[in-house]
Amino acid sequence: MFNQIVLLCRPGFEKECAGEIMELASEHQFPAYIQTKETSGYVLLISSSELGTNELISKIDFRQLIFTRQWFACNKDILSLPETNRLPDILHTIKLFAEDFYDVELDYPDTNEGKSLSKFCKQFRPHLITALKKNNLLSAHARWRLHLFFTDSLNVMIGIAPIDNSASDAMGIIRLKMPGKAPSRSTLKLEEAIHWFLSTQQQTELIKNGMNVVDLGAAPGGWTWQFVRRDCLVTAIDNGPMDETLMKTGMVEHLRTDAFTYAPKKKVDWLVCDMAERPLHVSRLIARWFSSQQCSNAIFNLKLPMKKRLSSVQECIALLEYTLTQANIKHNIQAKHLYHDREEITVCIVCP
Numbered sequence: 001m002f003n004q005i006v007l008l009c010r011p012g013f014e015k016e017c018a019g020e021i022m023e024l025a026s027e028h029q030f031p032a033y034i035q036t037k038e039t040s041g042y043v044l045l046i047s048s049s050e051l052g053t054n055e056l057i058s059k060i061d062f063r064q065l066i067f068t069r070q071w072f073a074c075n076k077d078i079l080s081l082p083e084t085n086r087l088p089d090i091l092h093t094i095k096l097f098a099e100d101f102y103d104v105e106l107d108y109p110d111t112n113e114g115k116s117l118s119k120f121c122k123q124f125r126p127h128l129i130t131a132l133k134k135n136n137l138l139s140a141h142a143r144w145r146l147h148l149f150f151t152d153s154l155n156v157m158i159g160i161a162p163i164d165n166s167a168s169d170a171m172g173i174i175r176l177k178m179p180g181k182a183p184s185r186s187t188l189k190l191e192e193a194i195h196w197f198l199s200t201q202q203q204t205e206l207i208k209n210g211m212n213v214v215d216l217g218a219a220p221g222g223w224t225w226q227f228v229r230r231d232c233l234v235t236a237i238d239n240g241p242m243d244e245t246l247m248k249t250g251m252v253e254h255l256r257t258d259a260f261t262y263a264p265k266k267k268v269d270w271l272v273c274d275m276a277e278r279p280l281h282v283s284r285l286i287a288r289w290f291s292s293q294q295c296s297n298a299i300f301n302l303k304l305p306m307k308k309r310l311s312s313v314q315e316c317i318a319l320l321e322y323t324l325t326q327a328n329i330k331h332n333i334q335a336k337h338l339y340h341d342r343e344e345i346t347v348c349i350v351c352p
C-alpha cells in the first residue's frame with residue numbers, strides 16, 4: 001500500500017496542480033495534504049490517514065486533471081542510491097511491490113536541472129528493462145506501469161500508475177516534430193490538442209476531407225495549416241496577414257474582420273480560436289457559437305496571465321457546461337495544460 005501520489009506539471013503551475021488534486025481527493029473523502037516547491041515541476045499529495053493512494057489513483061479520472069501531465073502512487077521515502085551499481089537497491093524496492101508491470105517509465109522534473117537527467121535516464125533504461133525481464137517483472141497483461149522518478153541521479157522515488165488511467169506518453173509529453181511547412185510554432189499546440197483530446201478513430205471521423213472550419217485569430221496560420229493538411233476548408237479571421245504559401249493552397253478564405261462580431265453563413269464542423277483575450281470573454285464567445293448552432297465542435301485556448309488561474313479556468317468551464325446544457329446540446333468538454341501551452345490551457349468541446 002502506498003501513501004503518496006507524485007504529480008508532474010509544468011514548472012510554475014504547482015499551485016494549480018495541487019489545488020486540483022486536493023479538490024478531487026476531498027470529493028473522494030480522502031484526507032491528504034500537499035508538499036511542493038514553487039517551480040519544482042512536481043507536487044506530492046500525501047495521505048494523512050491509513051487510506052492508501054493505490055486506490056485513489058485508480059478512482060480519480062486522470063483526464064479530469066487539467067494541470068497534471070503524469071502521476072503515480074508511491075511511498076513517501078526517497079531511495080538514496082550508490083554512485084555505481086544502482087540496480088540491486090532499485091530491484092529490491094520493486095520486488096517489495098509484489099506486482100508485475102506492463103512497462104517502465106523513467107521520469108524527472110521538467111526543469112533545467114531535471115533535463116540534465118534525460119541522458120542518464122536514457123542510458124539507464126535498457127539496463128533496468130533487462131533486469132526486470134530477468135526477474136519476470138514485466139508482463140503484457142499487467143495493469144500497472146512502473147515509475148522511477150529521479151530528482152537527481154542518486155535519489156529516486158519508485159511507484160506505480162494504472163496504464164488505463166495515466167498518460168501513455170512518457171512524463172505526459174507527446175513528442176512532436178515542428179512541421180517544416182507550418183507558418184508558426186503555434187501549430188504544435190493544435191496538433192498536440194488533436195492527439196490528446198481525440199482518439200485515433202475520432203481524429204479520422206471528426207476531421208475529414210471537405211469539412212468547414214473557422215479559425216478565429218488565425219494569423220499567420222499555424223492552426224489553419226493543421227486543418228488544411230487534413231483537407232478541410234478554413235475561414236481564417238484575423239486583421240493580420242496570413243502566410244502566403246498557405247493561402248496559395250486555395251483551401252483558405254481570409255477575412256480581415258473582428259472575431260467577436262463575425263458569424264458564419266452556415267453551421268461549421270469546427271470552430272478554433274487562439275486569441276490573446278480574457279478567458280471569460282473567449283468562453284462566452286465559444287458558448288454563443290454553440291448555443292446558436294453555428295459550430296459542431298471546438299478547440300480553443302484560454303490565456304491565464306492572472307494570479308487565480310485555477311478558479312478562472314473553473315469559472316470558464318462552468319459557464320460552457322451551463323450554456324451547452326441549457327441549449328440541450330449533448331457535449332463532452334475536456335481541458336488540458338498541454339506541453340506546448342505556456343500561460344494558457346487548451347479546451348476541446350466535442351458534440352456527439
Ligand SMILES: C[S@@+](CC[C@H](N)C(=O)[O-])C[C@H]1O[C@@H](n2cnc3c(N)ncnc32)[C@H](O)[C@@H]1O
Nearest residue numbers: 184186217218219220221222223238258259274
Ligand atoms: C497567437 S496569434 C494566433 C496564432 C495562430 N493560431 C497560428 O497558429 O499561427 C493571435 C492572433 O489573434 C488575432 N486577434 C486578436 N484579437 C482579434 C480579434 N478581436 N479579431 C480577430 N483577430 C484577433 C491577432 O491579430 C493574432 O494574429
